[in-house]
Amino acid sequence: xxxxxxxxxxxxxxxxxxSLFKYLQKPHPAxxxxxxxxxxxxxxxxxxxFLRPPIHSASFPELKKWQDWAKHLALSVGPKFLxxxxxxxxxxxxxxLKWLLEDVVVDDENATASAASGVVKLxxxxxxxxxxWRQRIEERRPFQYLVGCEHWRDLVLCxxxxxxxxxxxxxxxxxxxxxxxxxDGGMREGLWVDLGTGxxxxxxxxxxxxxxxxxxxxxxxxxxxxxxxxxxxxxxxxQDKVDVRLGSxxxxxxxxxxxxxxxxxxPPYIPGDHIFGLQAEVARHEPRIALxxxxxxxxxxxxxxxxxxxxxxxxxxxxxxxNGEKQSEFLVDFMTGKMKGRFRDVRVVSDFAGVxxxxxxxxx
Amino acid sequence: xxxxxxxxxxxxxxxxxSSLGFNYSIYHGGGGGGGGxxxxxxxxxxxxxxxxxxxxxLKLEEEVLMDQxxxxxxxxxxxxxxxxxxxxxxxxxKHLPTGIIAQAVEDxxxxxxxxxxxxxxxxLLALKVRNEIHDxxxxxxxxxLLLILPLKSTIRGSDVGPxxxxxxxxxxxxxxxxxxxxxxxxxxxxxxxxxxGLSTGALSRLILSDHSLxxxxxxxxxxxxxxxxx
Numbered sequence: 183x184x185x186x187x188x189x190x191x192x193x194x195x196x197x198x199x200x201s202l203f204k205y206l207q208k209p210h211p212a213x214x215x216x217x218x219x220x221x222x223x224x225x226x227x228x229x230x231x232f233l234r235p236p237i238h239s240a241s242f243p244e245l246k247k248w249q250d251w252a253k254h255l256a257l258s259v260g261p262k263f264l265x266x267x268x269x270x271x272x273x274x275x276x277x278x279l280k281w282l283l284e285d286v287v288v289d290d291e292n293a294t295a296s297a298a299s300g301v302v303k304l305x306x307x308x309x310x311x312x313x314x315w316r317q318r319i320e321e322r323r324p325f326q327y328l329v330g331c332e333h334w335r336d337l338v339l340c341x342x343x344x345x346x347x348x349x350x351x352x353x354x355x356x357x358x359x360x361x362x363x364x365x366d367g368g369m370r371e372g373l374w375v376d377l378g379t380g381x382x383x384x385x386x387x388x389x390x391x392x393x394x395x396x397x398x399x400x401x402x403x404x405x406x407x408x409x410x411x412x413x414x415x416x417x418x419x420x421q422d423k424v425d426v427r428l429g430s431x432x433x434x435x436x437x438x439x440x441x442x443x444x445x446x447x448x449p450p451y452i453p454g455d456h457i458f459g460l461q462a463e464v465a466r467h468e469p470r471i472a473l474x475x476x477x478x479x480x481x482x483x484x485x486x487x488x489x490x491x492x493x494x495x496x497x498x499x500x501x502x503x504x505n506g507e508k509q510s511e512f513l514v515d516f517m518t519g520k521m522k523g524r525f526r527d528v529r530v531v532s533d534f535a536g537v538x539x540x541x542x543x544x545x546x
Numbered sequence: 547x548x549x550x551x552x553x554x555x556x557x558x559x560x561x562x563x564s565s566l567g568f569n570y571s572i573y574h575g576g577g578g579g580g581g582g583x584x585x586x587x588x589x590x591x592x593x594x595x596x597x598x599x600x601x602x603x604l605k606l607e608e609e610v611l612m613d614q615x616x617x618x619x620x621x622x623x624x625x626x627x628x629x630x631x632x633x634x635x636x637x638x639x640k641h642l643p644t645g646i647i648a649q650a651v652e653d654x655x656x657x658x659x660x661x662x663x664x665x666x667x668x669x670l671l672a673l674k675v676r677n678e679i680h681d682x683x684x685x686x687x688x689x690x691l692l693l694i695l696p697l698k699s700t701i702r703g704s705d706v707g708p709x710x711x712x713x714x715x716x717x718x719x720x721x722x723x724x725x726x727x728x729x730x731x732x733x734x735x736x737x738x739x740x741x742x743g744l745s746t747g748a749l750s751r752l753i754l755s756d757h758s759l760x761x762x763x764x765x766x767x768x769x770x771x772x773x774x775x776x
Binding site: 268269270274277280281324325326332333334335336346347349350351352353448450451452456460461463464468472473503505506533534535537539 | 619624625626627628629630631632652653654655656657658
């Protein structure tokens with residue numbers, strides 16, 4: 183922890199984020215949605231690589247030398263991480279290396295011109311690139327924290343230490359919401375809530391599905407998460423539509439009781455005693471508060487079920503992510519048993535890997 | 547703790563008007579023992595796809611085309627979700643009417659891999675599915691074919707717009723129409739060039755400019771005992 187604080191303060195000295203933000207934020211390539219070009223809301227601590235101005239450069243041989251070194255380091259891992267804690271193998275690390283280059287190397291017409299003279303424009307200096315890749319392999323720092331972003335659905339979401347990296351499974355919650363909205367157009371103009379928003383992934387994606395009158399309130403207990411979520415919301419120009427509120431679960435929602443037409447959440451659901459067995463990227467680097475669901479992992483999920491029954495408007499929709507089979511079954515039993523009469527059409531939905539990942543339904 | 551990795555088939559059932567047509571649901575069936583889930587596929591055919599028997603798959607809307615596909619995702623055993631930070635987000639699409647398979651692994655999100663696999667499927671459909679040209683004497687090239695022709699083609703009106711290349715999503719449609727014509731002319735590039743108002747050299751250059759198009763034409767020529775284009 184100490185080391186993290188230390189290195190990020192150094193990075194901050196190297197890249198004072200406030201002044202940088204005047205240059206940056208060119209929309210990411212292949213993005214059709216307008217992304218805020220000016221932002222008063224700066225990213226807390228280090229700026230994600232892909233948003234930094236290309237003020238660095240290296241010669242081709244220098245960059246190639248770094249790439250060969252990084253590849254060699256990745257290959258030397260072999261199946262070691264995979265066998266020890268189900269971590270990434272050499273193939274995946276090599277793919278990450280390619281993505282790291284995508285974020286660092288500037289690829290536009292000017293870059294092509296300067297490349298002709300043998301110089302490559304970069305968004306981070308070579309020295310930092312060596313340090314970053316060493317962190318990836320030696321400290322198992324997650325790739326997404328290295329580059330400061332995660333590609334999720336058609337979004338590029340900024341992340342940093344202290345915020346859960348959005349998972350591919352969670353992308354499907356947006357599909358479930360879209361399905362409901364397609365059947366009932368009124369949902370598109372209502373109020374949605376996203377509890378424990380983290381990077382703001384679900385809120386940004388749902389905000390983009392809603393019509394002008396539609397709103398999202400995103401809550402998170404962590405000030406870091408709330409500020410990262412607010413940053414992502416602004417980057418996609420949704421600040422008038424998505425309201426990020428600091429606080430635990432339902433606490434910041436007392437003024438909207440019985441108004442929301444929908445509720446989504448990917449709360450911490452890993453049983454507490456499983457945390458240390460997780461792959462190092464997760465166990466050592468991601469915020470425990472976003473992972474640890476208490477003794478059997480159900481603390482937050484049960485709290486949300488109970489709260490949802492009073493918060494949602496009658497007919498309101500909910501979709502929750504769980505740890506899989508047992509938790510989903512338990513939740514369905516709980517909602518149709520102990521909370522009988524409060525919910526209808528409660529069902530389990532599987533994720534893309536066939537795990538019974540989600541529980542969805544409607545409020546009575 | 548090494549993981550066994552397998553493909554999981556998902557049934558694709560598109561409902562409503564999803565922007566990308568990627569809603570899907572999974573039906574579990576049988577087995578249940580051991581680590582590998584048995585996922586039974588159930589495919590929903592939309593009425594619009596049933597009516598089409600002219601193999602014009604490329605003209606289908608994204609959702610309708612997805613409807614005809616069985617989608618599988620790369621799965622490693624284990625709990626996934628918050629447990630894991632790994633992008634094993636490969637997607638494989640099997641187009642059931644033709645059996646053509648397209649997959650994508652290299653993108654950074656599950657969503658993009660699906661879009662890439664679908665784009666790849668469109669290219670493969672263009673390359674592998676031939677539509678018959680019934681009346682060669684009165685053949686007029688369809689507009690999507692005109693779009694990929696070089697400007698010097700004498701049948702290409704000035705209203706067609708600039709020539710589009712392989713990176714344009716509409717290229718697949720033009721490529722399919724071009725292959726249909728070459729197929730109908732028994733793989734003769736010279737004859738096809740005549741129909742398209744081009745010299746044989748100019749059409750050859752167009753074919754050679756795209757790797758997959760070149761391979762498809764040469765495969766066709768090989769089947770007729772002709773020399774490959776180089």
